[in-house]
Amino acid sequence: MRLLVMNPNTTVSMTASIRATATAVAAPGTQIIAAEPLWGPESIEGHFDGFLSAAAVLDRLATLDTPFDALVMAGFGEPGREGAQELLDVPVLDITESAAQMAMMLGRTYGIVTTLDRSVPQIRDRLLTAGLLQRCAAVHGTGLGVLELEADPERTVEVITETAREVVRAGAEVICLGCGGMAGLQERVAAALGVPVVDGVAAAVKFAEAVVGLGLTTSTARSFAPPRPKAIGSWPLSAHLPLGPARGGSRNTEFSPQTSDI
Incomplete structure (x- = not known):
């Protein structure tokens, strides 16, 4: 597969x-x-x-x-x-719907920790369209931009964990990590919180x-x-557009060598 x-x-x-x-x-x-x-x-x-x-x-x-x-x-x-x-x-x-669906198998309510606060309405709209919003206790932003997630991994985990505590206090029994850039952090956050933490990439796979x-x-x-x-x-x-040597410029350009062995 x-x-x-x-x-x-x-x-x-x-x-x-x-x-x-x-x-x-x-x-x-x-x-x-x-x-x-x-x-x-x-x-x-x-x-x-x-x-x-x-x-x-x-x-x-x-x-x-x-x-x-x-x-x-x-x-x-x-x-x-x-x-x-x-x-x-x-x-x-x-990963949005996959994370929420898996979280609802693990608890009555779930909550989401994401990046900037401006992303919260967009996520809530997505959940509403998918019919998944009713059991969502809260969606909170960490204040970290997407690219900031990689800048200081230790601080990223601390901020996500503290924000997740707020979401748990709002009634969430399960936490979803609300950004693909948070992939791989679920175990550390779960250990600090004592509640299940779902990574959307893992759930979707x-x-x-x-x-x-x-x-x-x-x-x-x-x-x-x-x-x-x-x-x-x-x-x-x-x-049709030349995209330069960093990305390639023709149809069926290969995947970035850093991320695929194709």
């Missing part, structure tokens, strides 16, 4: 961290492929970044020339998942393995039917 884990921003070091977490929890025989878009924002902190990233991720998927059995989208609360479900004929899971193992995929009966054929100007974008 081959799972593609897509970091929605263009920060390669974050792709590497996400891949490490996915690989650590993957079952024997599951191969993890990690990638990021060829263009787009270096981090996603708001609707503008999110919609740019969604287009860049779909562009990356449209130009990809390697087989995979399921896609894990590693952006928390960001748009684009539904478009990928229409585009691909394999299961598509995102395990759900993806289960769905593929059961021979299931996205329904195309209605909501996620394939896109209707039509002319789309300059699409896919990465097939």
Whole structure:
């Protein structure tokens, strides 16, 4: 089984961290492929970044020339998942819904610790659309920007843990880490809190393995039917724009060597 884990921003070091977490929890025989878009924002902190990233991720998927059995989208609360479900004929899971679904199996209520406070409404909207908001006790931001998560790992864990304590006081029985850049921190935060902590990347990988193992995929009966054929100007974008040596500039450019052995 081959799972593609897509970091929605263009920060390669974050792709590497996400891949490490996915690989650590993957079952024997599951191969993890990690990638990021060829263009787009270096981090996603708001609707503008999110919609740019969604287009860049779909562009990356449209130009990809390697087989995979399921896609894990590693952006928390960001748009684009539904478009990928229409585009691909394999299961598509995102870390927001996967984390919440797993958390609800472990406790009556859950809460989310994310990055900046401005991300909170976006995450709550995503949960509402997915029908998962009712059992969410709270969503709190740490005040750390996405790229700050890697700057000082010890401080990052301390701030996440303290924010998670606030979420527990608000009624959460399980904590979800609300950013792909927090991947791999769940054990340290759980040890400090004494409650289960769910990492969305890990949860999505395990759900993806289960769905593929059961021979299931996205329904195309209605909501996620394939896109209707039509002319789309300059699409896919990465097939037309020179993107420079750092990202490559042609269709089916290989994954970043730092994150994949393809």
